[in-house]
Amino acid sequence: MKTPLLLCVLSALLETGTCVSCEVCVGVHDSCTGSVRVCSSGENSCGIIKTETVVGELKSPSFIKACLSSSICNLGPVFMTFGNGISVRTNVACCVGRSCQTASITVPPANTTLNSHQCPACYSVFSHHCTEEIIDCTGAQTQCIHISGTVKSGGTTVKTTMKGCATESACTNLQQFKGAIGGISAHLTTAECRPAFHAASTAPGPARLVLPGLVIVLLAHVLS
Secondary structure (H helix, E strand, C coil): CHHHHHHHHHHHHCCCCCCCEEECEEECCCCCCCCEEECCCCCCEEEEEEEEEEECCEEEEEEEEEEECHHHCCCCCEEEEEECCEEEEEEEEEECHHHHHCCCCCCCCCCCCEEEEEEEEEEECCCCCCCCEEEEEECCEEEEEEEEEEEEECCEEEEEEEEEEEEHHHHCCCCCCCCEECCEEEEEEEEEEEECEECCCCCCCCCEECCHHHHHHHCHHHHC
């Protein structure tokens, strides 16, 4: 810790920025505890990320505390649906210093109203391949998302593939992420979004890339 702390002092003396320290951890339910670390350059806020994964009737929450850029604090909730009763909802809250001790975060309820859009969908946490089906999108989910790669946390490695409907916020390019959140990292072979197609259409439009950082947040439940 001596070197990071020294860098903080030098940064303050040179007026190049403010050093932020955050508790970093991954857990379940509504809390977790971990060590405090000095954030990297560009990470000027502490973040609390709550995710709820639904598989049929089973709801599985996860909870992350990490260093983040304040530019994502107003991102808004992320909603994704992968078919077969599987969906993911994520929300982010930011805080600094003592306010992190009392900060709370909720995940808004899912909007189940059909919106006339459809996407190919499937889900696997053990393989880079899965069998697709066409699903109806709901609420603000107007994008088709495709994620495939390897997620790592500590000594655990999981291959995963996810395809389905997503909100525009799920497809926002989050350039502030450095490729790891709360000890979870991902190596992606595919990470893209494209506009969902209407029920009378046959295929989604052109794809655009999604940066790995967002995917790490969305996949936190896989290894929590």
